[in-house]
Amino acid sequence: MKIAFLVRDLCHMGGVVSATQNLAGALAQKHEVEIVALRKVRDESYFPLDPRVSVRVLSDMRPHSPVSDVDDPLSDKFPLVYPPNAGAKTPVVSRLAELRLLEYLATTDADVVVSSSPRNTIMLAQAPGDYLKVTQEHSMPSIYATDIKQRLFPAYLALDALTALTPEEVASIGRQVPAVRDRLAVMPNCVPAAPVRSKGTNKVVISAGHLTDNKNHALLVEAFAKVLAEAPEWTLRIYGAGAEKNKLRARINELGLANSILLMGQVAPVTPEFGKGSIFVLPSKREAFGNVLVEAMAAGLPVVSTDADHGPRNILTHGEDGLIVPRGDVDEMAKAILSLVRDDGLRAKMSESAVRNAERFHETASRERFEAILERAFARKALPRHATARVDARGNVHVGVGPLPAQAHGADLVLRRKAKEIEEHRFAFSPAGDAVVPWDAGVPHGTWDTVLATASGAEVPLSTDGYGCDTRDLLAVELPRTGDHSLALLLPHRHDDGRLRVRSALREAHAEVGPVQVDKEAIRVQADLWGATAGGGAVVEAVHRKDKERVLTFPLKRTGDGRVSAVIDCRTLVDQHTDEEDKEVVWDFWLRPADGAPRVALAKLATDVLAPIDVFTFPRPVITDTDAPPPSAAPSPSVVRRAVRKARRTLGAAPSAPATARRKTELRPYFTMLSQFAVKTVRL
Numbered sequence: 001m002k003i004a005f006l007v008r009d010l011c012h013m014g015g016v017v018s019a020t021q022n023l024a025g026a027l028a029q030k031h032e033v034e035i036v037a038l039r040k041v042r043d044e045s046y047f048p049l050d051p052r053v054s055v056r057v058l059s060d061m062r063p064h065s066p067v068s069d070v071d072d073p074l075s076d077k078f079p080l081v082y083p084p085n086a087g088a089k090t091p092v093v094s095r096l097a098e099l100r101l102l103e104y105l106a107t108t109d110a111d112v113v114v115s116s117s118p119r120n121t122i123m124l125a126q127a128p129g130d131y132l133k134v135t136q137e138h139s140m141p142s143i144y145a146t147d148i149k150q151r152l153f154p155a156y157l158a159l160d161a162l163t164a165l166t167p168e169e170v171a172s173i174g175r176q177v178p179a180v181r182d183r184l185a186v187m188p189n190c191v192p193a194a195p196v197r198s199k200g201t202n203k204v205v206i207s208a209g210h211l212t213d214n215k216n217h218a219l220l221v222e223a224f225a226k227v228l229a230e231a232p233e234w235t236l237r238i239y240g241a242g243a244e245k246n247k248l249r250a251r252i253n254e255l256g257l258a259n260s261i262l263l264m265g266q267v268a269p270v271t272p273e274f275g276k277g278s279i280f281v282l283p284s285k286r287e288a289f290g291n292v293l294v295e296a297m298a299a300g301l302p303v304v305s306t307d308a309d310h311g312p313r314n315i316l317t318h319g320e321d322g323l324i325v326p327r328g329d330v331d332e333m334a335k336a337i338l339s340l341v342r343d344d345g346l347r348a349k350m351s352e353s354a355v356r357n358a359e360r361f362h363e364t365a366s367r368e369r370f371e372a373i374l375e376r377a378f379a380r381k382a383l384p385r386h387a388t389a390r391v392d393a394r395g396n397v398h399v400g401v402g403p404l405p406a407q408a409h410g411a412d413l414v415l416r417r418k419a420k421e422i423e424e425h426r427f428a429f430s431p432a433g434d435a436v437v438p439w440d441a442g443v444p445h446g447t448w449d450t451v452l453a454t455a456s457g458a459e460v461p462l463s464t465d466g467y468g469c470d471t472r473d474l475l476a477v478e479l480p481r482t483g484d485h486s487l488a489l490l491l492p493h494r495h496d497d498g499r500l501r502v503r504s505a506l507r508e509a510h511a512e513v514g515p516v517q518v519d520k521e522a523i524r525v526q527a528d529l530w531g532a533t534a535g536g537g538a539v540v541e542a543v544h545r546k547d548k549e550r551v552l553t554f555p556l557k558r559t560g561d562g563r564v565s566a567v568i569d570c571r572t573l574v575d576q577h578t579d580e581e582d583k584e585v586v587w588d589f590w591l592r593p594a595d596g597a598p599r600v601a602l603a604k605l606a607t608d609v610l611a612p613i614d615v616f617t618f619p620r621p622v623i624t625d626t627d628a629p630p631p632s633a634a635p636s637p638s639v640v641r642r643a644v645r646k647a648r649r650t651l652g653a654a655p656s657a658p659a660t661a662r663r664k665t666e667l668r669p670y671f672t673m674l675s676q677f678a679v680k681t682v683r684l
Helices: 015-027 095-107 118-125 146-156 167-176 178-183 217-230 245-254 291-298 311-315 330-342 344-361 363-381 472-476 570-575 637-649
Strands: 002-007 032-037 054-057 112-115 132-137 161-164 184-186 204-208 235-239 261-265 279-282 303-306 322-325 388-391 397-400 412-418 422-428 434-437 446-453 459-461 487-494 500-507 510-518 522-530 539-544 551-560 563-569 584-592 600-603 622-625 663-671 677-683
Touching: 002 015, 002 118, 015 032, 015 291, 015 363, 095 118, 112 118, 118 132, 118 146, 132 363, 161 167, 161 178, 161 363, 167 178, 167 184, 178 184, 178 363, 178 459, 204 217, 217 235, 217 245, 217 330, 245 261, 279 291, 279 330, 291 303, 291 311, 291 344, 303 330, 322 330, 330 344, 344 363, 388 472, 388 487, 397 487, 412 434, 422 434, 510 663, 522 584, 522 600, 539 563, 551 584, 563 570, 563 584, 570 622, 570 663, 570 677
Parallel strands: 002 032, 002 112, 032 054, 112 132, 132 161, 161 184, 204 235, 204 279, 235 261, 279 303, 303 322, 510 600
Antiparallel strands: 388 397, 397 434, 412 422, 412 446, 446 459, 446 500, 487 500, 510 522, 522 563, 539 551, 539 584, 551 563, 584 600, 584 677, 622 663, 663 677
16 A cells, blocks of 8 residues: 655654654555655755655755745745644745645545644645545644644544554543544554664663753753762763753753763764663653653663653563653662662663563564554444434434445444443444434433444444434324333434434423413413323422522412423512622523422423524513612522622722612523523623
């Protein structure tokens, strides 16, 4: 197959560039591979690239290049879609590169396009091509800037596979974007075997990385000072460049250790230098993976590393090929280094284990791991994902996806939702791609996502279009039901994101709101009571949304055939909106069938209308107080507390005039998002 890796450029030193080039080379053993770089600013990459991998450059920003794009008027314009770098005065990726990227994504003949950065992923997700779209997360999306996450996380939904470096990061992404859990996989970076192996005899400790606060070489300097107090013949070499260099140099000089702790500068490639050492140390505060750890292990160096999230603990085996110490602990790091400095036999034993354990990140293992991810993604992509849904006269929901491919025979329709725990219900698809959700399947009350899941574990969410849900016969379903649930009704619908969902309305007892009449005096509500009988002490109760202790009761009248009615006095609701409260007060309405009986929600659920709040609307009467507001009913303790806080905030303000102004209160009857009847009183 043809695999294309999408990168910003190959012109900087970093783990992402190294890992991408290494994996591309590993895959080139069996596949056609190209790297597509949005720009080029230097002649050569810092890392070796397999000659079988081709490189396509979309914008050449080298002034001396015979195909330079420097003079193109779009080369210094910011992109319109590609997310720019925050605070940049000139574009890192230009409008020119963006346009060429869009053209590439629309015309490429690649079977797979792999993004290695969040900005490229955002672009890839919008591409029209039918190729496999894959992203590799080399960092931690949870720490990305908010503006990137707001575009990146929705983009994940359009991808066929996502990889992260560690199981912990896979779990983290799954928590942040639950809809992509089924297409996440662990893919550690590819790190080739070392060209040079350490003999383990030089009294040299090696560290390498950008000299930044996160890499925390300052900790290593302090720890090695303690090592030198007991083993002065050893030397520490730190390879890299960065903003912390001067600060590190000053501290080394302050400690008088300029002859023993050497800042070696930036070396490319750095791995041959590892053969000169006998121990490697990684002092990072945070490390998504740590290519340098594997490179050191492959060179035969036992490793001392902080327990930085989450890479080191997924690479090292503590006590076998290295030692893991707590982050930020100078003493523990010094102790770990000393244990290897003092014990030649331990170093040799760990060196052998390090070389052996590094093999699982080398080319062959990485290629096979990535091929397996692509194989699962292709199988998933072949699954049908467009569905239709129909409700029959009994209320059963029939879902069709068309004939299933052979690998999908035995698949299930899964209804799934996530509350505290993931809950799901399964219904078998026939080979023809039909599944039935019986009305009496007992699917709990709520809204459920639909998923096609194969026996092998591959899954795809089901989508539908504006013609995909036939609910004509739902209006003919006879209610109430007989049995345990008087209300059992399934409503398939198309969500705003295009996904097929099913709302289950399931109630043992239910009060279905019927006609509602509203005027300035009263709100008259009729309802059908199912699964319960109105008896002595039956009332309608209005419960204050914020203060559940405040309850208003209104008489309930039986009108025959299970129908009941209640008259809600508007003035009562207005008077109960006390001056100490907010501008708006909401009362949720319940029916209590008898004295001491459980409440039953007054709601609009026996309908094909998904959101009654938008459809069933009522007049909004305004009640005007012509004189000073009448005394409120005795407020609850919570209202008193709010009044005290309000008085404290206004302490020292000028006394207010006597309350003689005309006060207006609007009453707004409506159905909530949960379809329950409520009334909001609003001070105008």
